[in-house]
Amino acid sequence: xxxxxxxxxxxxxxxxxxxxxxxxxxxxxxxxxxxxxxxxxxxxxxxxxxxxxxxxxxxxxxxxxx
Numbered sequence: 001x002x003x004x005x006x007x008x009x010x011x012x013x014x015x016x017x018x019x020x021x022x023x024x025x026x027x028x029x030x031x032x033x034x035x036x037x038x039x040x041x042x043x044x045x046x047x048x049x050x051x052x053x054x055x056x057x058x059x060x061x062x063x064x065x066x
Contacts, residue, residue, distance in 0.1 A: 003032070005030065006033050008036065010037045
């Protein structure tokens with residue numbers, strides 16, 4: 001049995017976010033996520049809190065404009 005890990009970058013996260021498919025990126029089948037930047041980590045935290053893809057997009061847009 002293997003250990004499944006996924007490296008998550010800002011580029012990958014934005015790609016899944018643009019497709020409204022964060023559930024595919026943050027699949028429960030993955031044993032560990034390795035975040036290589038703050039952006040991806042923040043998106044993951046919002047996703048785990050139950051925010052929708054659209055809510056995450058809006059929240060990050062608001063934060064980056066402040």
